[in-house]
Amino acid sequence: MNFTINKEIMLNNLLVAQKALSTKTPAPYLQGVKLEVYQNELVMLTSNSDISIKLSVKHESLSVESTGEVLVPGRYFVEIIRKLDGDKVAVSVIENNMLRIVAGNSDITLNMMNVDDFPQIEFLMNDNPIRLDSKVMRSIIRQTTFATSVVENRPILTGVNIRVDGQRLVAIATDSFRLSQKVVDIPMNMENMNVVIPGRSLDELIKIMESNLEEILIHLDHKSILFEYGNVLFQSRLLDGNFPETSRLIPYEFPIVIKFSKNDLAVAIERASLLSSREATAAIVKLYLRSDNVVEITSNSPEIGKVVEEVFPVDKAIGIPIRIAFSAKYFLDALKTFLSDQVFVKFTGEIRPFVIEGENDPGLIQLILPVRTE
Amino acid sequence: MNFTINKEIMLNNLLVAQKALSTKTPAPYLQGVKLEVYQNELVMLTSNSDISIKLSVKHESLSVESTGEVLVPGRYFVEIIRKLDGDKVAVSVIENNMLRIVAGNSDITLNMMNVDDFPQIEFLMNDNPIRLDSKVMRSIIRQTTFATSVVENRPILTGVNIRVDGQRLVAIATDSFRLSQKVVDIPMNMENMNVVIPGRSLDELIKIMESNLEEILIHLDHKSILFEYGNVLFQSRLLDGNFPETSRLIPYEFPIVIKFSKNDLAVAIERASLLSSREATAAIVKLYLRSDNVVEITSNSPEIGKVVEEVFPVDKAIGIPIRIAFSAKYFLDALKTFLSDQVFVKFTGEIRPFVIEGENDPGLIQLILPVRTE
Known part of the structure; x- marks a missing residue:
């Protein structure tokens, strides 16, 4: 594996990928960023117990000498890329399972992790995703997530309940002392859905929705929900259980x-x-x-x-x-x-x-x- | 005691006074701000184990209906004044040892502390203080204090040694792994001095040296050092003991x-x-x-x-x-x-x-x- 790429492009994508880095985990491989290098594409993968992120980078500055895949320690790799001088960065695998990073006057060698330890993650896309205005998605998150419960004795309340019923989307969060409800009209008839997304996942999702893309696509599966935002796939587990019926409250x-x-x-x-x-x-x-x-x-x-x-x-x-x-x-x-x-x-x-x-x-x-x- | 004053003037002076508020102390009265109200002057006093601060406020907006002195809980009083609306604030003593604070649409009553508990503090001024350019004083602090020791096993190294010898001032700090030395010429012959000032005191002093006053005056006593900066008197204890002779290092x-x-x-x-x-x-x-x-x-x-x-x-x-x-x-x-x-x-x-x-x-x-x- 051997490629060069514009440094800012590398950094900006890594900063998205790191939102799913585990900080403390019994599984050290979840502290890694998996890099998959193809002829015209750099893929970054991260995953923790709540969310998984996959980024596809196809930038004109990407120049691939040889393909391959590696698992690098996430925190160190991000800090190195952040601090590097120079416009471009060269990344290659050298002997002894080491990654070499060269940019400006810096020559850095980083021990890698075993790429086979990283789990296989399916990002489940379907043909007819829900399409939401990005601004609407951001306001739903900002206006409801804060009211989720932070105590775990009723785990279902740590999530935001999102229901789509025809052309109406309802988002509800409650910690049983307060309740937030946001109802938005959606432009076209969607398949119905009724899911509970962990509030923490939504807090991370809103952080990566910083580019001015107009739309976010939502792919739903029975165990997970996948948000597609530009070149980012952001998948969250769903919470099991029935969200309380709050309409009569x-x-x-x-x-x-x-x-x-x-x-x-x-x-x-x-x-x-x-x-x-x-x-x-x-x-x-x-x-x-x-x-x-x-x-x-x-x-x-x-x-x-x-x-x-x-x-x-x-x-x-x-x-x-x-x-x-x-x-x-x-x-x-x-x-x-x-x-x-x-x-x-x-x-x-x-x-x-x-x-x-x-x-x-x-x-x-x-x-x-x-x-x-x- | 009953006075009104411009709210911003009150706040800006309180923010200086609070630098000597104790946060945790076995002596609760050191968590208080003493207010002394005279016919044309409001005096604020605070003190902790290292430093004591006295501010004299003689602002045109000060209007005194009746004089007196009180000891108010520092943290609450500062937060109240900070958050008040309106241009001016009225402060008065009401029954049951309560302080009433009125501003804008707010009417606040605060329990006071016993003013007799606050220690008598002498701010020792002498007739011939050392006069230093404020910029020079700030650079001395900024360039040396960081190198003081933070461990207490050699207490003398937690301070900055300042020596005046004729027209030369030397400031030295060392934690025994590194040493900072700043030598400045002073414009006139001063009395010699050789003192060790706690680094923490200097860290607080530089925070209050924000107005653009040209000079700071230094009054020296054998147990304490008093900095006079505009309407602020800032007194610090001195450290006992001999600072190591570092010149040969x-x-x-x-x-x-x-x-x-x-x-x-x-x-x-x-x-x-x-x-x-x-x-x-x-x-x-x-x-x-x-x-x-x-x-x-x-x-x-x-x-x-x-x-x-x-x-x-x-x-x-x-x-x-x-x-x-x-x-x-x-x-x-x-x-x-x-x-x-x-x-x-x-x-x-x-x-x-x-x-x-x-x-x-x-x-x-x-x-x-x-x-x-x-």
Whole structure:
């Protein structure tokens, strides 16, 4: 195996491939990047327990003297390529299972791993993938994944449930204290699907969706889901089990509705959470709609002090005065998902889940369970 | 106590004062900021085991309704002031030893600490302080402090030795594996001084020297040193004991001198240290001046691989071929202190300390002890 390629092309593709590198693993071969060199193509493969990535590089700068395949230690290889000088890099296999990397004034020899240890991975493509606007896919991930559970006692809740039903796609995440739901219309009829994708996989997927490609293609299999984005194949395992039926959790009639400036509300909640005696991420604040149409956001920690913030709703609030307590972090997380400058906070009662919607965020609902106090 | 002041003025001064806040301390009162309010002056005081800070704020926006002094929990107070909206903030004492802070739409009440618990601190000023150009003081700190010892078995080496002798100031730091020395001329005859200032104190001092004041004044006492920088008094304890006599450690004749581009040399060392099997901070690299006037920077970790970097000296090197091994981190730390684009690396022998000097860094010497290998 012996090839040269533009250094930046090599690096940019490696930086995508490394998203599936294992950092700690009982299987050291999963810390490697597999390089497959063909006459006109360089393929990079990485895999960990959640995701596998395959990149096909067919760049004009690729010049292959001899083909072959190797498994190189991922972390060292990425760091070397990142730090190299020069426009191009020459990579070749030399004696004793060593890889030689030459660029600029650098001559580097790297011990390789046994390429036969790397697992055979099937990237399962079908003929009729779902095609989604990349922007839509990014917003689905950004607006739902944060609400997945991070504790593993109900593994199904660590994933995002994605259902396609005709021309409607619904994405739902919940950790049982809050719920995010995004509904998007898709341009053409697709095959129905109902899968649960690990939130961590989606967090990695969004990181590699940085080029300005318009479309992402989704290939579905019963055990895995494959995203095709330009020259990248990104495959994730699916979570087994039934995602809870959440539709009945979301109220549809709201006797109390308050319209806020998103920013005014966020800074008030941030300040109110400053004096919490709990960890900052566990601060509880209270919202009180006064009869004079001013909203108080308050917190009180007897050993530290108390905060009273006045927030003026954008319009006259609908409904009667209400007092409700909630996690400041959950509320702020939810607010961040809206593009709108103005949001509606909708209540059904003081101990009932409440909902946030954005003026210009069609299809997005954030639901939060209140906290009982005193 | 009851006053109002411009919020940004309050915050900017608090951010200086908080540099001497204790984070973990058996004495909770050292986690507080003492505020002393006089008719036309707000004084902030903080202190920890190393340093004490006193700020005098006499801003046109300060409006004092009633004077007094309080001790407020530092971390919460700083965070509150940082996050407040509005141009001005009103601070007053209310019943039950509470501090009330009002700004914009926020109304915050903070439990106070017992002001009598805060220690009496004397800030010892004398009539004839040493006056130093602020830029010079910053470069002394930046170019020496990093070389102090971080282990406490020889406490004196955790400090920077500063000696003034007539019109010469010498600053020296060493952890016994490397040594930094900066000599500056001072414009007028000063009283002699020979003190050792904790490196940590100087690290904090440089952080508050951000305004563009031309001068810093140094008041010396036998137990402490007081820096006067605008409206800030910054006092540090001194370290007891004798700083080692280092002048004989620095060679003055160098049979081998190589002139490098600082950047070329730094990137070669960085790359050579990539494949170290040790922690990145403990990587050892070798320098080899070949007879063809090319310098090789190499490293070799049998279990990972090896790196050979060629670096071309700026001029023909003086002296015979040499091989020497050293800590990559120590060399890179030293290189960073030079403003010069080109540096001289000067050797007396393969197992003798070597020296780095900059083309345009008069008075600055970085000395490094080589490492024996094989």
